[in-house]
Amino acid sequence: MSLSDLQKKVEAGDFAVTGEIGPPKGVNVDKCMEEAEKYLKDTCTAVNVTDNQSSVMRFGSLAGCRMLIDRGLEPVLQMVCRDRNSIALQSDALSAYGLGIRNVLAITGDHQSLGDHPQAAGVFDLDSVSLLRTLSLLEQGKDASGGELDGVPTFFKGAVVTPCSDPIEPQLIKMEKKIEAGAQFFQTQAVYDIKQFETFMKKVEQFKVPVLAGQVILKSVGMARFMNANVAGVQVPETLIQELKKDKEATKSGKTGAAICADFLKEAKAMCQGAHLMTLGWDHIVPDIIAGAELQ
Numbered sequence: 554m555s556l557s558d559l560q561k562k563v564e565a566g567d568f569a570v571t572g573e574i575g576p577p578k579g580v581n582v583d584k585c586m587e588e589a590e591k592y593l594k595d596t597c598t599a600v601n602v603t604d605n606q607s608s609v610m611r612f613g614s615l616a617g618c619r620m621l622i623d624r625g626l627e628p629v630l631q632m633v634c635r636d637r638n639s640i641a642l643q644s645d646a647l648s649a650y651g652l653g654i655r656n657v658l659a660i661t662g663d664h665q666s667l668g669d670h671p672q673a674a675g676v677f678d679l680d681s682v683s684l685l686r687t688l689s690l691l692e693q694g695k696d697a698s699g700g701e702l703d704g705v706p707t708f709f710k711g712a713v714v715t716p717c718s719d720p721i722e723p724q725l726i727k728m729e730k731k732i733e734a735g736a737q738f739f740q741t742q743a744v745y746d747i748k749q750f751e752t753f754m755k756k757v758e759q760f761k762v763p764v765l766a767g768q769v770i771l772k773s774v775g776m777a778r779f780m781n782a783n784v785a786g787v788q789v790p791e792t793l794i795q796e797l798k799k800d801k802e803a804t805k806s807g808k809t810g811a812a813i814c815a816d817f818l819k820e821a822k823a824m825c826q827g828a829h830l831m832t833l834g835w836d837h838i839v840p841d842i843i844a845g846a847e848l849q
Contacts, residue, residue, distance in 0.1 A: 555597050555655075556655075556709070557599070557627060557655035557656050557709045558598055558599065558627050559571065559598050559599040559627060559656050559709060560655070560656070560709040560737070560738075561825060562598050562827075563738055563763040563826050564763075566826075568822055568826065568828075568848060569598045569599075569763075569765065569826065569827035569828075570596065570597050570598055570825055570827060570828050570829075570830065570843065570848060571597055571598060571599050571600065571601060571629060571765060571827065571828070571829045571830070572589070572593040572596070572597040572599075572600045572601070572604070572829075572830050572832065572836065572839060573600065573601040573602075573603065573669075573738065573830065573831045573832065574586075574588075574589050574593075574600060574601070574602055574617070574621075574723065574836070575585055575603045575606055575611065575612070575790055575833070575834070576602065576603065576611045576612035576614070576617045576723070576828065577611060577612055577613065578588045578609065578610065578611050578612070580612060582612055582617065582620065583744065585834075586621070586624060588836045588837070589621060589624070589626060589836060590624045590625070590626065591836075592655050592793070592836040592839050592840060593626065593836055593839060594624070594625060594835055595628050596839050596840055596843045596849070597626075597830070597839070598627065598827075599622055599626075599627040599628065599629050599656055599742065600626050600627070600628055600629065601628070601629040601631055601658060601740075601829070602614040602617035602618050602621065602628055602629070602631060603631050603708065604630075604631040604632060604633040604636075604660070604662075605636060605662075605668075607663055607667065607668055608635065608662070608663045608664065608665050608666075608667045608668025608669070608670070609669045610669060610670055612691075613810060614630055614631050614632070614749045615630065615645055615648065615649060615652070615654075617628045618649065618652070618653070619652045619653070620655050620664070622652070622654070627655075627656070628654055628656065629656040629657070629658050629711065630649050630654050630656065630657045630658065631658045631660055631712075632645065632657055632658065632659055632660065632684060633647070633660050633661070633662035634662055634676065634677055634678065634679045634680055634681065634684055635661070635662030635663070635664070635665060635675050635676060635677060636662070636675075636676060637676055637678070638676050638678040638694045639678045639679050639687065639697050640676075642679060642684060642687065643687060643691065643696055644680075645822055646687075646688055646691060646706065646708070647691070647702075647706060650706035650707075650708070654707070655707070655708060655709055656709045656711065657688060657708045657709070657710055657711065658680055658711040658712065658713070658740065659681045659684040659685045659688065659710065659711070659712050659731075659736070660712075660713060661677070661681045662677075663709075667697065673737070681713070682727070682730050682731055683714055683733045683734070685710055685712060685731055685734035685735045685736050686734040686735060688708055688710055688735060689710070689734065689735035691705070691706055692705060692706060692707055692708065692735075693705075697743035699727060709737055709738065709757075710735050710736055710737050710738075711736060711737065711738045711739065711740060712728075712731040712736040712738075712739055712740075713728075713739065713740055713742060714728050714739045714741050714742070714757075714764075715742040715785070715786035715787075716729075716739065716742070716744045716750055716753035716754075716786075717742075717744055717746060717749050717750075717753070717786050717787065717788055718785070718786035719786075720754065721756065724786075725756060725757065728757065728760065729760065732760055732762055736762065737762065737763075738762065738763040738764070738765065738826075739762060739763070739764045739765065740765045740767055740829040741765065741766055741767040741829065742763060742767050742786055742787060742815075743767050743768060743769040743780070743784075743787045743792060743831065744766060744767060744768070744787075745768075745788065745789050745790055745813075745817065746788065746789075746790055747817060747820050747821060750766060750821055750825075751824055754824045754825060763825075763827065764806060764820065764825045764826055764827075765825065765826060765828055765829040766817075766821045766824075766825050766827070766828050766829065766831055767825035767828075767829045767831060768812070768814045768817065768818070768828060768829070768833045769787075769810070769813075769831045769833065770807070770810040770814055770830070770833060770835055770842075771789065771793065771797055771809070771837065772807070772810055772833070772835070773809045774794055774797045774798050774799060777789040777793065777794045777797060778794065793813055796812075796813060797810075797813075806837040807835050807837065807841075808838075808841070810835070810838065811841040811842050811845060812839040812845060814830070814842045814845075814846070815841070815842050815845025815846040816845070818842070818846035818848065819845070819846045819847060822846065822848065828846075828848070830842060
């Protein structure tokens with residue numbers, strides 16, 4: 554069984570960095586692929602490809618992952634349960650394995666009413682826990698109905714957790730269920746308060762599973778305030794908002810957001826097994842984050 558580079562790295566105890574790209578709404582994917590190759594190939598162990606993120610219809614994650622492989626990058630396939638039933642999810646998982654994809658992130662997904670096709674039917678045949686369980690069944694040579702597989706896949710299976718959720722107990726319960734279902738690593742939702750993150754990491758030490766601290770790169774004061782008001786479990790401290798406020802030129806270039814991220818990771822790297830960088834199209838600042846956080 555060949556392990557992915559991401560699995561090898563975290564299981565060896567090395568600090569792993571994953572990036573993320575969001576495919577476009579259309580077929581002009583060259584730009585995001587070229588930027589991934591230019592800025593993420595030498596800085597990230599693997600790169601997530603989002604799956605119709607925020608319930609907005611886009612170019613598919615499965616095809617995007619294969620295109621990353623063709624450019625020499627290791628992908629993480631995001632699989633959202635909202636849009637496919639269990640047959641399609643299993644078929645996509647087998648197809649992903651056949652295309653050389655080994656890392657899979659299981660996500661329930663935002664409700665379709667929040668996106669650009671609110672009239673679409675939400676499937677939710679599975680959720681993130683039952684998807685992880687289904688992927689584990691495939692690895693045992695069985696499908697979800699008990700049928701035998703002709704050839705067995707192996708994946709490095711990931712899930713998501715929100716460290717700053719209040720209360721945190723439901724997140725810990727769900728995290729434990731995901732581990733029991735087969736989760737082998739976690740990427741967190743965006744976290745900016747290092748003390749809250751330290752508290753969370755102490756609570757999940759018992760699970761003995763790799764955690765990659767998530768960072769959405771802050772682009773502006775407006776973005777930070779929007780997240781505080783609208784994104785559950787994410788809170789940008791006022792001190793960071795003031796940093797963004799005092800230097801508008803640095804905000805436009807991404808330098809302030811990169812510095813905030815690097816400062817957080819410089820402290821967090823002693824607490825966790827990696828970082829997950831969600832740049833929202835600002836892939837060009839990833840090398841600055843890696844350098845500033847002294848990750849290489």
